[in-house]
Amino acid sequence: MTKKTVLFVDDDPHILEGLRTRLHRLSRKWVMRFVGSSRAALDLMAREPVDVIVSDMRMPEMDGTTLLKLVQERHPRIVRIVLSGHAEVETALRAIPVAHQFLSKPCEAGVLENVVERACSLQGLINEDVVRTIVSRIDRLPSLPQLYTQLVAALANENLCADDIARILKQDLAMCAKILQIVNSAFFRLSRSISRVEEAVSYLGFNTIKQIVLAVEIFSYSAAGNGRLELPLQKLQSHAVAVGGLGAALFSDKRKKEDAFVAGLLHDIGKLVLCVELPDDVERVTQEMRAENCAMNVAEQHIFGVTHAEIGGYLLGLWGLPFPIVEAVANHHTPGRVEHDGLGILTAVHIADWLVNHPQRNGEHEAGRQTSGLDLDYLERLGVAAQLDTWIALADRETATTLP
Ligand SMILES: [Fe+2]
Numbered sequence: 347m348t349k350k351t352v353l354f355v356d357d358d359p360h361i362l363e364g365l366r367t368r369l370h371r372l373s374r375k376w377v378m379r380f381v382g383s384s385r386a387a388l389d390l391m392a393r394e395p396v397d398v399i400v401s402d403m404r405m406p407e408m409d410g411t412t413l414l415k416l417v418q419e420r421h422p423r424i425v426r427i428v429l430s431g432h433a434e435v436e437t438a439l440r441a442i443p444v445a446h447q448f449l450s451k452p453c454e455a456g457v458l459e460n461v462v463e464r465a466c467s468l469q470g471l472i473n474e475d476v477v478r479t480i481v482s483r484i485d486r487l488p489s490l491p492q493l494y495t496q497l498v499a500a501l502a503n504e505n506l507c508a509d510d511i512a513r514i515l516k517q518d519l520a521m522c523a524k525i526l527q528i529v530n531s532a533f534f535r536l537s538r539s540i541s542r543v544e545e546a547v548s549y550l551g552f553n554t555i556k557q558i559v560l561a562v563e564i565f566s567y568s569a570a571g572n573g574r575l576e577l578p579l580q581k582l583q584s585h586a587v588a589v590g591g592l593g594a595a596l597f598s599d600k601r602k603k604e605d606a607f608v609a610g611l612l613h614d615i616g617k618l619v620l621c622v623e624l625p626d627d628v629e630r631v632t633q634e635m636r637a638e639n640c641a642m643n644v645a646e647q648h649i650f651g652v653t654h655a656e657i658g659g660y661l662l663g664l665w666g667l668p669f670p671i672v673e674a675v676a677n678h679h680t681p682g683r684v685e686h687d688g689l690g691i692l693t694a695v696h697i698a699d700w701l702v703n704h705p706q707r708n709g710e711h712e713a714g715r716q717t718s719g720l721d722l723d724y725l726e727r728l729g730v731a732a733q734l735d736t737w738i739a740l741a742d743r744e745t746a747t748t749l750p
């Protein structure tokens with residue numbers, strides 16, 4: 347196994363010394379480099395390969411945000427992690443568009459090890475260099491302009507509560523993913539991961555959300571309006587909300603409901619990445635689907651060497667979203683790749699996606715049922731295939747209640 351190279355940048359020699367001592371045991375698996383300035387870091391990255399950069403924020407000459415921005419441009423495949431003082435929330439948030447993960451000082455060796463290892467283990471999801479580079483470079487994803495405007499107005503209204511804000515966020519995958527990225531970052535030192543949007547909003551507070559949404563202009567992409575994206579985005583958002591809602595309806599346990607909702611909402615986020623970054627190739631995917639009469643993931647695999655599922659999983663993994671969500675997103679078309687018992691989040695998303703894509707009347711003759719896209723063998727193995735009729739009935743009821 348080749349060792350990963352992790353580069354630490356901090357202008358305070360004591361911090362670097364502390365890290366060197368605390369992380370010493372990791373030298374079995376990591377090559378660690380310690381430098382005292384952004385300039386020295388850039389020189390080193392130009393000379394030798396680096397897998398992960400962990401940078402301080404406040405540094406003389408060139409601060410951490412500027413450094414990470416340059417890393418994003420020059421070496422997009424390097425995983426970018428911010429390590430800043432716990433009191434410097436504002437400074438850290440400024441780096442949101444360019445950082446994959448956030449840590450706060452002093453950082454325990456175990457936490458740092460987990461974050462770095464997890465980010466690196468994701469690399470296996472995507473073998474194609476080109477696609478991996480594109481995803482690591484992504485700093486923003488589009489939101490629907492009307493939702494963005496609604497959110498800005500809601501944040502300015504002092505009479506609204508966290509649930510009101512969450513209700514808007516939950517309709518938009520890009521905004522939802524970003525808020526969950528921030529709240530789950532090790533920066534906030536939560537002892538558990540959060541996948542409930544309401545909880546994320548009340549934990550972060552209106553001010554932080556405002557900073558995230560406004561100051562960093564993560565979503566300005568959409569606000570500027572991009573005609574070519576608007577229609578696919580609208581379709582994608584309503585599909586996402588439907589899959590989230592139905593995925594949640596498959597459970598009675600509250601926690602599972604919440605995870606399934608978010609995983610369903612975010613399951614096709616890889617499509618958004620492809621639409622934004624490779625619109626012409628997406629057009630080729632559509633043509634191939636028509637010409638070959640094949641599923642989207644099959645055409646994507648052929649054209650990109652990877653599908654929107656792995657792309658989405660990779661992005662959310664880099665952003666540090668809770669594991670069950672990343673796993674569900676990465677495998678929603680091929681759940682059989684993961685061994686599970688009973689009905690889990692991944693299975694719920696796989697089923698909900700199929701139900702939403704194949705609306706059918708309950709009681710329809712079983713032999714005539716369209717099961718393409720549904721992994722029946724996998725459902726058999728889990729021992730849940732017999733529930734298919736119940737789920738179809740549930741989907742019928744859900745659709746009936748959501749129809750205007
Ligand atoms: Fe999908």
Ligand SMILES: [Fe+2]
Nearest residue numbers: 585613614699
């Ligand atoms: Fe889907």
